[in-house]
Amino acid sequence: MPLPTPAGVGTLERQERRFALALFAPAFLLLLLTTTAPLVFLAWNSLQNLDLGMPWIKGFAGLANYAKMGGDPRFWNSLSLTLVYTASTVALQVLVGLSLALLVLQIPKGQAILRVAAILPIVLAPVVVGLFWRTLVLAPDFGLVDLVTRALGLGSHNWLGDPQLALVSVIAIHTWQWTPFAFLVLLATLATLPPDVYEAARLDRASAWQRFRYITLPLIRPAVVMVVILRTMTALSAFAAIFAATGGGPGTATEILNLYAYRTSFTELNIGYGSALAMVLLAITLGVSWLLFRRRRAP
Amino acid sequence: MSQLGNVRLQGVVKRHGETTVLHGVDLEIRAGEFFVLLGPSGSGKTTTLRILAGLESVSAGQVLMDGVDVTGAEPGARDVAMVFQSYALYPHMTVAQNIGFPLKMIGTPKEAIAQAVADAAARVSIGHLLQRRPGQLSGGQQQRVALARAIVRQPKLFLLDEPLSNLDAKLRLETRLELKQLQRALGVTAVYVTHDQEEAMTLADRVAVFMDGRIVQVATPREIYSRPAQVAVAGFIGTPPMNLVPALWRDDAVVIDGVAHPVGARTPQTREVTLGVRPGELRAGGAGTEARVEYIEELGDHCIVDLKAGDTRLRLKAEGQAGVREGETIHLGFAPGAAHLFDRASGERLN
Amino acid sequence: MQRSVPRRVALFAVAGLLVSVWAFPVLWALLTSFKTERDVLAYPPVLVFAPTLANYREVLFGSSSILPNLWSSLVVSCWATVLTMLFALPAAYALARLRYPGKRASGFFVLATQMLPPVGLIIPYYLVLQRIGGLDSYSGLVTIYLTFSLPFAVWLMVSYFEDIPYEMEEAALLDRAGRLRTLWYVILPQVGGGIAVTTVFVFLNAWNEFLFAVVLGGNKVRPVTVAMFNFISVEQTQWARLAAGAMVAMAPVILVGLAAQRHIVKGLTVGAVKGGGRR
Numbered sequence: 001m002p003l004p005t006p007a008g009v010g011t012l013e014r015q016e017r018r019f020a021l022a023l024f025a026p027a028f029l030l031l032l033l034t035t036t037a038p039l040v041f042l043a044w045n046s047l048q049n050l051d052l053g054m055p056w057i058k059g060f061a062g063l064a065n066y067a068k069m070g071g072d073p074r075f076w077n078s079l080s081l082t083l084v085y086t087a088s089t090v091a092l093q094v095l096v097g098l099s100l101a102l103l104v105l106q107i108p109k110g111q112a113i114l115r116v117a118a119i120l121p122i123v124l125a126p127v128v129v130g131l132f133w134r135t136l137v138l139a140p141d142f143g144l145v146d147l148v149t150r151a152l153g154l155g156s157h158n159w160l161g162d163p164q165l166a167l168v169s170v171i172a173i174h175t176w177q178w179t180p181f182a183f184l185v186l187l188a189t190l191a192t193l194p195p196d197v198y199e200a201a202r203l204d205r206a207s208a209w210q211r212f213r214y215i216t217l218p219l220i221r222p223a224v225v226m227v228v229i230l231r232t233m234t235a236l237s238a239f240a241a242i243f244a245a246t247g248g249g250p251g252t253a254t255e256i257l258n259l260y261a262y263r264t265s266f267t268e269l270n271i272g273y274g275s276a277l278a279m280v281l282l283a284i285t286l287g288v289s290w291l292l293f294r295r296r297r298a299p
Numbered sequence: 300m301s302q303l304g305n306v307r308l309q310g311v312v313k314r315h316g317e318t319t320v321l322h323g324v325d326l327e328i329r330a331g332e333f334f335v336l337l338g339p340s341g342s343g344k345t346t347t348l349r350i351l352a353g354l355e356s357v358s359a360g361q362v363l364m365d366g367v368d369v370t371g372a373e374p375g376a377r378d379v380a381m382v383f384q385s386y387a388l389y390p391h392m393t394v395a396q397n398i399g400f401p402l403k404m405i406g407t408p409k410e411a412i413a414q415a416v417a418d419a420a421a422r423v424s425i426g427h428l429l430q431r432r433p434g435q436l437s438g439g440q441q442q443r444v445a446l447a448r449a450i451v452r453q454p455k456l457f458l459l460d461e462p463l464s465n466l467d468a469k470l471r472l473e474t475r476l477e478l479k480q481l482q483r484a485l486g487v488t489a490v491y492v493t494h495d496q497e498e499a500m501t502l503a504d505r506v507a508v509f510m511d512g513r514i515v516q517v518a519t520p521r522e523i524y525s526r527p528a529q530v531a532v533a534g535f536i537g538t539p540p541m542n543l544v545p546a547l548w549r550d551d552a553v554v555i556d557g558v559a560h561p562v563g564a565r566t567p568q569t570r571e572v573t574l575g576v577r578p579g580e581l582r583a584g585g586a587g588t589e590a591r592v593e594y595i596e597e598l599g600d601h602c603i604v605d606l607k608a609g610d611t612r613l614r615l616k617a618e619g620q621a622g623v624r625e626g627e628t629i630h631l632g633f634a635p636g637a638a639h640l641f642d643r644a645s646g647e648r649l650n
Numbered sequence: 651m652q653r654s655v656p657r658r659v660a661l662f663a664v665a666g667l668l669v670s671v672w673a674f675p676v677l678w679a680l681l682t683s684f685k686t687e688r689d690v691l692a693y694p695p696v697l698v699f700a701p702t703l704a705n706y707r708e709v710l711f712g713s714s715s716i717l718p719n720l721w722s723s724l725v726v727s728c729w730a731t732v733l734t735m736l737f738a739l740p741a742a743y744a745l746a747r748l749r750y751p752g753k754r755a756s757g758f759f760v761l762a763t764q765m766l767p768p769v770g771l772i773i774p775y776y777l778v779l780q781r782i783g784g785l786d787s788y789s790g791l792v793t794i795y796l797t798f799s800l801p802f803a804v805w806l807m808v809s810y811f812e813d814i815p816y817e818m819e820e821a822a823l824l825d826r827a828g829r830l831r832t833l834w835y836v837i838l839p840q841v842g843g844g845i846a847v848t849t850v851f852v853f854l855n856a857w858n859e860f861l862f863a864v865v866l867g868g869n870k871v872r873p874v875t876v877a878m879f880n881f882i883s884v885e886q887t888q889w890a891r892l893a894a895g896a897m898v899a900m901a902p903v904i905l906v907g908l909a910a911q912r913h914i915v916k917g918l919t920v921g922a923v924k925g926g927g928r929r
Contacts (some may be wrong), residue, residue, distance in 0.1 A: 017748075038771055110661075118668075126877060172838060231778045239860070240860035243861075262772075353823075383817045383821060386819035391840055402824050404826040
């Protein structure tokens with residue numbers, strides 16, 4: 001004979017709920033206020049004609065800013081640069097980071113000093129990294145790189161002033177700064193792999209490459225995916241290092257979408273169009289992260 | 300003795316979304332009893348314990364302690380102490396702080412805490428470890444700390460969730476006895492969860508056997524052993540477990556593979572049953588069901604013979620050494636009183 | 651496993667190369683900061699030279715002193731860190747351990763805010779702050795810093811909270827601690843390491859921030875990352891002074907990084923596996 005649910009049932013959960021909301025709400029509301037409200041404002045601005053350099057042009061523009069983008073070669077340039085920049089640096093970081101981690105795994109004694117060295121690029125401010133490279137590393141004639149190329153007989157080059165080389169340079173800068181992250185994470189992950197699986201594989205006569213491909217790779221996949229996600233987010237919104245190194249130039253040679261939006265808004269003072277550009281970047285970032293997270297779920 | 304520590308569960312149902320974990324559990328635990336909840340994993344025994352603790356809510360039904368409805372009460376509001384399977388000691392506090400924590404939470408003055416901690420620690424013989432941290436203790440010592448923390452408040456109800464499962468076999472046997480002695484000395488009602496039937500048999504005043512979210516039998520260990528109420532219980536209790544064979548019950552005998560064995564109980568109609576006979580009650584003799592000896596396990600003072608009769612595997616336990624060899628065919632029988640008959644379909648006991 | 655000598659040498663060579671590639675720019679900058687401008691421009695580059703403290707003197711006490719900038723950075727970073735941790739800790743605990751309506755959606759929201767490109771925020775913030783006179787103010791800057799610190803801190807702390815076995819709370823509740831005291835006496839002490847790591851990361855990220863600082867700052871509030879550009883102008887770059895200024899600006903960050911490097915590595919891997927992380 002079923003008994004009725006007594007009055008006490010549910011109070012346990014209710015109290016937990018109240019406590020939880022009390023703890024969570026402040027941060028949630030704060031975030032809501034500081035991010036969502038401004039973003040709504042951004043969206044609003046993207047629909048306006050708002051040019052501080054030409055203040056007489058005002059009023060609702062609808063989707064005119066977005067339409068303008070379609071025919072704006074500088075926009076497409078920035079989009080392709082963003083793609084190239086992000087894809088190259090993330091791929092390089094993972095490849096180099098993984099290779100180095102695999103190598104270093106075999107010299108346990110050297111790992112301590114390597115960790116120290118790896119920390120340095122990560123903790124530096126990107127803007128300082130950009131300046132370092134611009135002045136000390138890539139400066140024609142007395143930068144480190146130039147010294148090396150001159151010593152090797154490859155001559156001196158304008159690493160940041162030549163449009164082609166500039167893109168390569170900023171990719172190199174970003175890769176230099178963030179490869180240690182991939183390196184450290186993958187090294188730590190590799191260190192946790194169970195040795196007995198490898199012993200079993202060796203007994204099964206698997207070659208080193210086969211062991212890597214069929215055991216190591218699948219086991220570190222989650223870590224690699226996470227690194228890719230994080231580094232992609234960083235690369236998409238990379239600003240300070242490029243700004244410091246090239247300012248987006250020469251011309252628009254390193255003007256990724258991020259920088260284009262910034263320059264449009266704060267140098268050319270066309271807030272309306274700049275907002276629209278930022279909205280597009282936002283959409284791209286959210287889209288990419290959604291895609292990557294989905295890949296993370298599906299093995 | 301007063302009624303302190305009497306626990307009652309009435310019609311307790313627990314659902315997790317679509318699945319029902321507990322189907323209407325009714326239980327009465329007397330004050331001062333050492334009551335064991337026994338069952339395989341997933342049978343609902345741990346859920347029941349946690350409901351008693353207040354760590355899980357009920358979907359329907361009532362929990363009463365000394366007549367008071369505590370179904371919706373917070374864990375801290377019941378006068379209940381629990382020893383977790385993993386001990387759940389606070390790693391950042393010393394042993395003394397761990398034990399004293401419950402008293403600190405109810406505002407006991409410092410001197411009283413110190414005294415109570417010393418007493419509790421003495422009872423479980425860890426007085427010399429008070430200034431250490433849990434991380435510096437062995438598994439057995441950690442378990443004692445957990446015990447001390449539970450008894451320091453002198454609760455009405457003492458809950459233990461498989462407290463011995465993390466100890467090695469030898470320690471387990473030693474600690475088992477100490478636990479029983481402790482409970483007797485304190486006189487507190489204890490509810491103990493385990494999947495180890497040997498543990499249940501040796502510790503319990505009474506046992507509740509859980510299967511698939513239901514209680515199938517509540518009785519003393521002796522009664523559960525000698526008269527299991529369900530075929531599932533029969534197969535669960537005893538080492539090695541009871542032999543269970545499908546058979547036909549006709550008149551006053553049971554037919555297995557064409558051979559009839561008298562069972563001392565009469566049935567008006569022929570019915571299909573599951574026959575249960577303990578390994579220690581099987582006899583190898585001249586007449587009886589044929590079985591082939593597959594393997595002999597010699598255990599020193601007794602042996603276990605693994606046999607195959609037709610398609611069924613059977614085990615026989617004998618004192619001393621086996622008088623048979625592997626590959627031999629022998630005939631099995633048993634005394635009529637040693638037969639447990641269960642309805643084939645429902646598993647209920649018939650005799 | 652054979653450890654042949656040439657193999658080991660090769661591995662050490664690679665390791666050595668790594669160390670140089672990663673550490674060298676900083677060491678080179680350090681070296682440069684002690685050179686005179688003339689020595690800097692010399693070719694071939696001088697490794698042995700008469701060191702001078704003139705650059706540091708100028709950068710710290712001279713007319714281009716970045717001390718006020720260090721102060722700006724310190725104030726903004728400290729405020730951002732303190733506020734972040736105050737808000738993030740309880741929120742992370744709730745996300746990690748408690749059940750409440752809308753948890754999944756709101757948790758996802760917190761994660762999503764980490765993905766926001768900063769340039770998207772800087773435009774509306776600039777417009778609003780300009781209108782209310784909030785530019786060049788500490789509160790304006792700290793507020794926008796929270797947009798990246800808070801979600802990051804929450805996600806790092808969630809993973810630390812999740813590492814604690816559930817029974818801790820259960821045992822404490824049974825010991826009559828109640829939810830708040832459980833958090834205070836039992837849970838928080840156990841995530842002390844995680845709190846330290848998170849605080850370090852939050853502080854580092856705030857200290858190193860540039861975009862928000864340069865757009866929303868001004869003459870009064872000018873973090874040290876912006877001040878770097880004092881030494882670069884169209885006409886000339888004051889190489890040695892820039893190096894010195896950068897060393898001073900990055901000194902706290904480097905020192906903390908070296909001191910806490912084991913914890914930082916652990917924090918990176920924790921954050922990477924469970925999600926989160928900026929920059």
